[in-house]
Amino acid sequence: MNDPNRSRVLTLTLDGLEVPFSEGETLLDVAKRVGVTIPTLCHDPRLEPAGVCRTCLVEVEGWRRLAPSCATQATAGMRVTTDSARVERHRKGLLGLYATDHPGDRAAAERRGPDELLAMIDRYGARDEALGALSSLRAGRPKDANPYIDFDPEACILCERCVRYCDEVEAVSAITLAGRGARTTISTADGIGLLDSSCELCGGCVDTCPTGAMAEKLPLTRGLRAERELAKVRTTCNFCGVGCQLDLNVDPGGRDGRGQVVKVTSPAPGTTTNDGNLCVKGRFAYDFLHHADRLTAPLVRGADGQLYPTTWDDALSRAAQGLLGVKERHGADALGFVSSSRCTVEENYLVQKLARAVFGTNNVHQCAAT
Amino acid sequence: MAGLVTTFGAGAMTNSIGEIREADCLFVIGSNTTEAHPIIAMEMKRAVRRGATLIVADPRAIWLSSIATRHLQLRPGTDVWLLNAMAHVIVTEGLWDRAFVETHVEGFEDVAAAVAAYTPEEAERVTGVAAEDIRWAARTYAQTPKAGIYYTLGITEHSHGTDNVYALANLVLMTGHLGRASAGMNPLRGQNNVQGANDAGASPIFLPGYQRVDDPEARARYERAWGVPLSPTPGMNLNVMMKRVGSDIRGLFVMGEDIVMSEPNVARLEEGLNRVEFLVVQDIFLNETARFADVILPAAAFAEKDGTFTNSERRVQLVRKAVEPPGEARADWEILVELARRSGGAWALSSAAEVYDEMAKDVPRFAGLSHARLAREGGLQWPCPTPTHPGTRFLHEGRILRGKGLMVPVAYRQSLELADELYPLVLSTGRTLYHYNAATQTRRESGLAAKQQEAWVELHPADAKRRGIGDGDQVEVRTRRGAVTVRAVWSRQVRRGAIWMPFHFAEARANLLTNDAGDPVTQTAEYKVCAADVRRLDAPPSPSFLPGSFYRDRDPEG
Structure with a gap:
């Protein structure tokens, strides 16, 4: 506690400003905290720094080479510049090389998902630096029959975010770098399909991919609108008890104007309990919402034992009369109310109020009181 | 709990x-x-x-x-x-x-x-x-x-x-x-809103916020709030209620739960349901329970309504309406308000936010929460007694909520049904990553169905061989209550003498097998242990069966 090093405030100079930092922070952490933007591609706060994409290079006084800010620990007295002419020259040249190796078809790219790389190429005016389109030697996995995750080797820049996510966060190590040199690609052991691998289809590779190389299959095959035409509605997942926050991506014109959920994405890492992560159900299991089997009208059982559609007015009157009838004949405690841990807090409150205050019984429960 | x-x-x-x-x-x-x-x-x-x-x-x-x-x-x-x-x-x-x-x-x-x-x-x-x-x-x-x-x-x-x-x-x-x-x-917590359902008082012994129905003071508070006298008698636990369906229970209202999939020993429950005088089912799909219903009310799914779910760590989070429900389906809360009105209760509630406010005002630990605040600040963890309270990250800091923590000595009691000569194996049931509970939602996903399309039972290769069962064979799993047909999966995940089945599959309902005998305090059923046996059926083995993600110890030599 009385260690003098602990109480001393550590500082460094960032773009001419003296800023404090704490031990263990990288230059990128410090810059983010004080609001200085450094572009990154291979960085994800959930992953250990890899320093492979070189877009976050900065100049440190006295250092011969530019330093990757994501993988460089801050030390006291450092003088760091993020926007020098040298840094900008490097960045533009580097992005030009990436642009050469990346499809320029913006419309196609947007259908796959947000393309951080294209946005960055524009922001730093690096399009002119490109050497003309080169097609990639990286192999894809066109025969992979998995239902959710598509890999486009043309769009990949080998930043390894997907591989590192699969290894460090989901920890199933289903995908890996494979091949050598220009043929290096993202694959699985022996190139098997994801369904046969240890993959749990969490889709974290899609979420973390900065270029759209990893994309969701279903929206692609269904002709999804571009991301900017979709409305994002933040809500809480309806499956297990973790309470992940997710963004329903809604096509407002879908289903004749009733709106259609066409994709689910996770909020940014560090902003909610789930830290940007989702599981296979949270990210991909939304088709049930618009399934043809959904009940669309109240039903009542006729004298012949069959179910018939009816009006809300009729169904509600019958439901009320039926329950009141049982109460009249056998007393309130002959009624049972099964509420649901799948429904909202408000709805559970109303079911118990209905049982207690309207029908007069405490016979109310749900399946999850253990 | x-x-x-x-x-x-x-x-x-x-x-x-x-x-x-x-x-x-x-x-x-x-x-x-x-x-x-x-x-x-x-x-x-x-x-x-x-x-x-x-x-x-x-x-x-x-x-x-x-x-x-x-x-x-x-x-x-x-x-x-x-x-x-x-x-x-x-x-x-x-x-x-x-x-x-x-x-x-x-x-x-x-x-x-x-x-x-x-x-x-x-x-x-x-x-x-x-x-x-x-x-x-x-x-x-x-x-x-x-x-x-x-x-x-x-x-x-x-x-x-x-x-x-x-x-x-x-x-x-x-x-x-x-x-x-x-x-x-x-x-x-297994379901999205287990915590919230209990918090809200969907319980035979607790009013909202764990206030006991047999506590006169708590009851008086709600009699004032709701303007009606309330029954002081604790109600039936779900497991008890399900056993008495058709006898003491003559009328049933079931919202958002497929009881003939999820309750143990369902054959007996189904007999009871045939005898009830009136059954209302409120759900998003025509589930298995709806076969017995007199009235079926179509409800909105989570993406089609407003409200809150409370997660395992007591965090109350907003559920937001993103799209319109299909056809004439309506939000459960709207249906409940209407049903109450036609049954003699006049509730002046016109939004989920108002319902939350009504609940929170009589429960100190939720009193600082409202939809408006959750929209502004994101999810908050109860206890949160005032509008400026930041919520509570972990409980019992400095002092255990009960005052002093109570240690209760426990003596080992055997499970109620043990393996014997007739049923020499012990069956446990559980959930898999790719499906969810009764699977009314997840089995309507093409992708999830591709990963796990049919039910299976895991058994140890030694137990399989003794019964002449090969990996992938079709088998019958039997207990004292029923039998189902599934695929056998040779697995070293289970111990010798133990077998395991997922409970998601309507055509092979694990809960035809499970024991409905309950815990003496909570009445929770013994889903995890019952005596069973497995025998091979004559049917071709399934060539391309992918039961899940963790079956790497399937040594064909056993």
Whole structure:
């Protein structure tokens, strides 16, 4: 506690400003905290720094080479510049090389998902630096029959975010770098399909991919609108008890104007309990919402034992009369109310109020009181 | 939950999900976390990657046990022996926290005396876990300050489920691993809103906020609020209610639950449902229960309505309407308001936000919460008594909510149905990553169905061979209550003599097999242990069957 090093405030100079930092922070952490933007591609706060994409290079006084800010620990007295002419020259040249190796078809790219790389190429005016389109030697996995995750080797820049996510966060190590040199690609052991691998289809590779190389299959095959035409509605997942926050991506014109959920994405890492992560159900299991089997009208059982559609007015009157009838004949405690841990807090409150205050019984429960 | 209310004074995770990554020891028991709570499992994986010790206690080998420091593979239903033996080691080796026990705990002496007979050697004989592993687990847990316990239905879905919870709470209280970040006792909730449904009073004994219906003061508060007299008699637990359907229960209202899929021993329930006079089902699909319904009310799904879910860590979070429901379907809360009006209740409630406000005003621990605040600040964890209170990250800080934590001595009781000559195997049931409960939602996903399209039973190759069952053969699983047809999967995940089945498949309902005998306190049914047998049926084996993600020990030579 009385260690003098602990109480001393550590500082460094960032773009001419003296800023404090704490031990263990990288230059990128410090810059983010004080609001200085450094572009990154291979960085994800959930992953250990890899320093492979070189877009976050900065100049440190006295250092011969530019330093990757994501993988460089801050030390006291450092003088760091993020926007020098040298840094900008490097960045533009580097992005030009990436642009050469990346499809320029913006419309196609947007259908796959947000393309951080294209946005960055524009922001730093690096399009002119490109050497003309080169097609990639990286192999894809066109025969992979998995239902959710598509890999486009043309769009990949080998930043390894997907591989590192699969290894460090989901920890199933289903995908890996494979091949050598220009043929290096993202694959699985022996190139098997994801369904046969240890993959749990969490889709974290899609979420973390900065270029759209990893994309969701279903929206692609269904002709999804571009991301900017979709409305994002933040809500809480309806499956297990973790309470992940997710963004329903809604096509407002879908289903004749009733709106259609066409994709689910996770909020940014560090902003909610789930830290940007989702599981296979949270990210991909939304088709049930618009399934043809959904009940669309109240039903009542006729004298012949069959179910018939009816009006809300009729169904509600019958439901009320039926329950009141049982109460009249056998007393309130002959009624049972099964509420649901799948429904909202408000709805559970109303079911118990209905049982207690309207029908007069405490016979109310749900399946999850253990 | 009843167990936690008794011992600590609140039935909820004591820690937050975000604290898991900082824990130094994780004791995971009766929880297949990677499949049932994948995102919590990611936090555990992160802790292990950081160097935390992971102790997994489970009759099955699971994904987490593959990265565990040690896996205590106990026989199904012997948890009390394992936990009491750990307590025995902590007491006899003086590893308990004297200062914490003196200040914060009552009942230590009784428990210390009760566990004296539970020696690790004797525990090894009953549980099958090596005495040395039990000693190691006890020492590791007791001597790591940031040690958390995580459990789910593998602990509670037993006829001695409450005993299991008491035995776990005893370890927490004797070591003082409570009331601090990353140290505590954490039931992981299976459904999105288990916590919220209980918080809201969907319970035969509790009004909203765990106020007892037989407490005159609490009842008077709600009689004033609702303007009607209320019954002082606690109602029926769900398991009791289901057993009395058709006899004492003549009319039933079922919202958002497929009881003929999810309740144990469903053949008996179905007989009862044939005798009820009136059944209303309110759901998003025509589920299996709807076959018995007189009136079916079409409800909106979570993306089509407003409200809140409360997660495992007591965090109340908004559910937002993103699209319109199909056809004439309506939000459950709207239907309930209308149904009440036609049944004689006049509720002036016109939005989910107003419903929340009505509930929160009479429950101090929710009083600081509202939809407007949640929209502004994001999810908040109760207790949150005032509009400026930041919410509570972990419970019992400085003082246990109950006042003093109560240690309850527990004696081992066998599961109600044990293997015998007729039914020599022990069946457990559970959830998989790719489906969810009755699977009315997940089996309507082409992708998830591709991964797991049909039901299966895992059995040990030795047990399979003795019955002439090959990997992938079609088999019949039988118990005293019923039989279902499924695929056999040779698996070294299960112990010899134990079999395991997922409960998601309507054509092979695991709950035709399970035992509806319940825990004496909670009435929770013994889904996790019943006696069973398996026999081969004449049918071609399935060539391309992918049961799940963790079956790498399928050695064809057995």
